[in-house]
Amino acid sequence: MNGTKSILLAGIGTAGSTIAREIRDAFDGNLRTIMCDTDAATAQMCEPFVLLGGNRLAGRGAGGDIVAGRMAAEESISAIDSHLDGVRIAVIVTTLGGGTGGGATLETVKHLARKGIPSIVFATVPFTFEGDDRQRHARSVMRMIEDAANASFFIPLNDLAAETDNMKEAFDIARARLETGITFFWRLLEKPGYLRLDAERLRNILSRAGHGRFAAVETSGENRAREALDRLLSSPAVSGGTGTVRAILCGILAGDDLRLSEVGIVAGGLRKAFSEPMRFDLATVNDEESFGGRIAAVAMLFESTPEESSGNKPKSVLSGSGQKNDRFVKSEATIWHGENMDEPTYLRKGISLGF
Ligand SMILES: Nc1nc2c(ncn2[C@@H]2O[C@H](COP(=O)(O)OP(=O)(O)OP(=O)(O)O)[C@@H](O)[C@H]2O)c(=O)[nH]1
Ligand SMILES: [Mg+2]
Known part of the structure; x- marks a missing residue:
């Protein structure tokens, strides 16, 4: 199966389904997608569609009730099974605050x-002005999603208030940000690159990643690499955060003119910015049509909470050597003949990439 077809984008809830459809449309329809909602009206704009809780809610939506959303999903989530053939990773997009997004995700x-498919969740967190109840529900759901999902990214809508005072613009920015984070995976798999990731490697990286933050920048001009690095490092997603960064997935997307030294500046600079030992994966995408003359740099950071960083480290699965695996939040080190297989080969073998 084509690598990009082994990733499924699932939109949950009314806004989540709409966002998933918009992302697919913006990506030339070339994303394998499923939309799930308790509101039958969503089916008119979103295809393929799974109605959740048809018996219980009669297609009228969960009305903001996350318990109703959860029960609706329990009733009918197995209807997505016919859409899972060959799926190796699921990317879920939703908005917390509604009953379906909050309950069914x-x-x-x-x-x-249970089907053996790791999930990466991208979710918006409601504006404070939407009310204490929505905020509280969203926060409690976030924690549960963080625990259950293999990787999760939350975008607080409040943060966008610093960028615009206009409601529509704020939602547009949120959608654009979700689109950047989500389509990054497809771009990594679909387009050729000098340092490539395939679906299995991506699954390996993300299936144990934990809570994440991401930043994406685009630059052009003579100093585009330096500028990309500076902007990445000063973005709240990279400079903020309370936990220890355990793993970074760095993507550099550019046209035919990408220079080795530029890869070194962005990837090397990002890596050096963190003193803690961590896993670092780098992928480059060569896409002259979309990025000719420009560089797009994406940094996804996965971190542990302060409690996790000071807590016990898991033991090795294979060797039982007790070797620490500092690089992932939820995983044990995979030791094989004394080598930590979770380290990228070029690091284990000491191969220089020029930075
Ligand atoms: N990013 C984004 N978020 C939205 C948009 N519209 C609403 N939201 C957020 O999504 C939350 C509600 O999501 P909905 O999709 O309306 O609710 P739902 O998941 O369908 O749940 P029910 O309608 O209760 O079944 C709100 O609290 C908002 O924070 C939008 O256009 N874009
Ligand atoms: Mg709805």
């Missing part, structure tokens, strides 16, 4: 896990 993640 966790059930969807758990269902996929």
Whole structure:
């Protein structure tokens, strides 16, 4: 199966489904997608569609009730199974705050896990002005999603208030940000690159990543690499955060003019910015049509909480050597003949990439 077809984009809830459809449209329809909602009206704009809780809610939506959303998913989430053939990773997009996004997402993640499919969740967190109840529900759901999903990214809508005072613009920015983070995976798999990732490697990286943050920048001009690095390092996603960064996935997307030294500046600079030992994966995408003359740099950071960083480290699965695996939040080190297989080959073998 084509690498990009082994990733499924699932939109949950009304806004989540709409965002998933918009992302697919913006990506020339070339994303394998499924939309799930308790509101039958969503089916008119989103295809393929799975109605959740048809018996219980009669296609009228969960009305902001996350318990109703959860029960609806319990009732009918297995209807997505016919869309899972060959799927190796699921990327879920949703908005917390509604009953379906808030209630059905966790059930969807758990269902996929039972099928052996890791989930990466991208979710917006409601504006404060939407009310204390929505905020509280969203926060409690976030924690459960963080625990259940293999990787999760949350975008607080409040943060966008610093960028615009206009409601529509704020939602547009949120959508654009989700689109950047989500389509990054497809771009990594679909386009050729000098340092490539395939679906299995991506699954390996993300299936144990934990809570994440991401930043994406685009630059052009003579100093584009230096500028990309500076902007990445000063973005709240990279400079903020309370936990220890355990793993970074760095992507550099550019046209035919990408220079080795530029890869060194961005990837090397990002890596050096963190003193903690961590896993670092780099992928480059060569896409002259989309990025000719420019560089797009994406940094996904996965971190542990302060408690996890000071807590016990898991033991090795294979060797039982007790070797620490500092690089992942939820995993044990995979030791084989004394080597930590979770380290990229070029690091284990000491191969220089020129930075
Ligand atoms: N990013 C984004 N978020 C939205 C948009 N519209 C609403 N939201 C957010 O999404 C939350 C509600 O999501 P909905 O999709 O309406 O709710 P739902 O998941 O369908 O749940 P129910 O309608 O209760 O079944 C709100 O609290 C908002 O924070 C949008 O256009 N874009
Ligand atoms: Mg709805």
